[in-house]
Amino acid sequence: SQQGEEDPQALSIQEGENATMNCSYKTSINNLQWYRQNSGRGLVHLILIRSNEREKHSGRLRVTLDTSKKSSSLLITASRAADTASYFCATDGGSGSARQLTFGSGTQLTVLP
Amino acid sequence: EAGVTQSPTHLIKTRGQQATLRCSPISGHTSVYWYQQALGLGLQFLLWYDEGEERNRGNFPPRFSGRQFPNYSSELNVNALELEDSALYLCASSLFEYEQYFGPGTRLTVT
Numbered sequence: 001s002q003q004g005e006e007d008p009q010a011l012s013i014q015e016g017e018n019a020t021m022n023c024s025y026k027t028s029i030n031n032l033q034w035y036r037q038n039s040g041r042g043l044v045h046l047i048l049i050r051s052n053e054r055e056k057h058s059g060r061l062r063v064t065l066d067t068s069k070k071s072s073s074l075l076i077t078a079s080r081a082a083d084t085a086s087y088f089c090a091t092d093g094g095s096g097s098a099r100q101l102t103f104g105s106g107t108q109l110t111v112l113p
Numbered sequence: 114e115a116g117v118t119q120s121p122t123h124l125i126k127t128r129g130q131q132a133t134l135r136c137s138p139i140s141g142h143t144s145v146y147w148y149q150q151a152l153g154l155g156l157q158f159l160l161w162y163d164e165g166e167e168r169n170r171g172n173f174p175p176r177f178s179g180r181q182f183p184n185y186s187s188e189l190n191v192n193a194l195e196l197e198d199s200a201l202y203l204c205a206s207s208l209f210e211y212e213q214y215f216g217p218g219t220r221l222t223v224t
Contacts, residue, residue, distance in 0.1 A: 033212060040150075040201060042117075043215040087155065092210075099144065100169055101205075103156035103212060 006089060006107040014112050019076040023089030024069075029062040030092050032065055033101070034074050037086045046074070046087075079111045115140065117202050117216035124220045134189040134219045138206030144168075145187040146213060147179060151200035159202075162187055190195050194223045 007022045023032070031050045037044040049056045049065045050074065053080050056063045062075040076083055090101040118137045126132050138145050147159040158171040162181035176192040187205075191198055199222050205213040 030210065032129075035215070040218075040220075042119075042203060042217040045212050045214055048212045090156075090213075099146070099161050099163075099207070099210060100158045100171070101146070101148075102154075102158070103148075105155055 006087070006104040007076055008107060009105070010108045010110070012110040012112065015079060015081055017043050018081055019079050019083070019109055019111070021074045021109070023072045023074070023104050025072075025089070025091045025102075025104075026070065027091075029067070032063075033090045034061075034063060034072075035088045035090060035103075037088065037106070039085075043088070076109075079109075081111050081113045084109060084111045088094050117204055117206050117214055119202075119216040119219050121219060122217070123220050123222070125224065126154070127224055128194055128196060130194050132191045132194060132198075132221055134187070134191075134202050134203030134204075134221070135186065136206075136216060137186045138204075139214055142206035142208050142214075143185055144207045144209070145181055145185065146187050146205040146207070147187070148203045148205065149173075149200045150203060150218075154200075156203070160189070191221070196223050199223045 005024050033048045034046040037043050044057045047058045047063050049063050060077045086106045088106045089104045120135045144162050144163040146155050150156045161169040165181050179189040181187045201218045201220050203215050203218045205215045206212045
C-alpha cells in the first residue's frame with residue numbers, strides 16, 4: 001500500500017520558476033527520502049531528511065519536514081527543462097520495517113523551455 | 114564509483130515461465146532491496162537482503178523469491194509468471210540504514 005501521497009499529481013511550470021511538491025504520510029518515520037525518475041527508468045536519489053531535522057538543502061533543492069503534520073515538501077528553485085521527471089517521496093519507519101521504503105504515488109513535473 | 118547495476122535491461126517471458134533478474138550493489142553496500150513498479154500500482158517493496166539473509170518481505174506471493182550471494186550481489190526469481198508480473202523491477206542498495214541507491218531497473222514483460 002502507498003503510505004505517502006504526493007500533491008499535486010502533476011505540475012507544469014516555465015523554466016526558471018520554482019516548483020514545490022508536497023508529500024504526506026501516515027505513520028511515524030525514521031527518515032524521508034526524495035527521488036526523481038525519468039521516463040520509467042531507475043530512481044535517482046535526491047535527498048534524505050531525518051525525523052529530527054526540519055529543513056535540508058542540496059544545491060537547488062530544499063526539503064522541509066513537519067513530523068507533527070506528517071508532511072514534507074520539496075522545492076526546486078530556478079527550474080530547468082532537465083528537471084522534467086516524476087518525483088517521489090519515500091518513507092521508512094518502525095523497528096521491523098525500518099529499511100522498507102514506502103513510496104508515494106509521485107508528482108509528474110513538466111518544465112517548459 | 115560504480116552505481117547499482119542490473120541485468121538484463123529487458124526480459125520477455127511467456128506466462129508460466131520463470132524469470133531471473135540480477136543486481137550488483139554499490140561497492141561496500143551490504144543491503145540489497147527489490148521493488149516492483151507496475152503500471153497503476155506504483156512502487157512496491159518486494160524483498161530486503163542483508164549479509165546473505167532475507168530480512169523482510171513485502172506483500173507478494175512465495176513465487177517471488179531471491180537470494181544474496183557472498184559478494185552481496187543478489188538475484189530475484191519469479192516463478193510461474195503471470196501477466197500481471199509485467200513491471201519494472203528495481204534493485205537498490207544501502208549501507209546500514211542510510212540512503213537507498215537504485216539501479217536502472219529490469220523491465221519484465223510477460224506475454
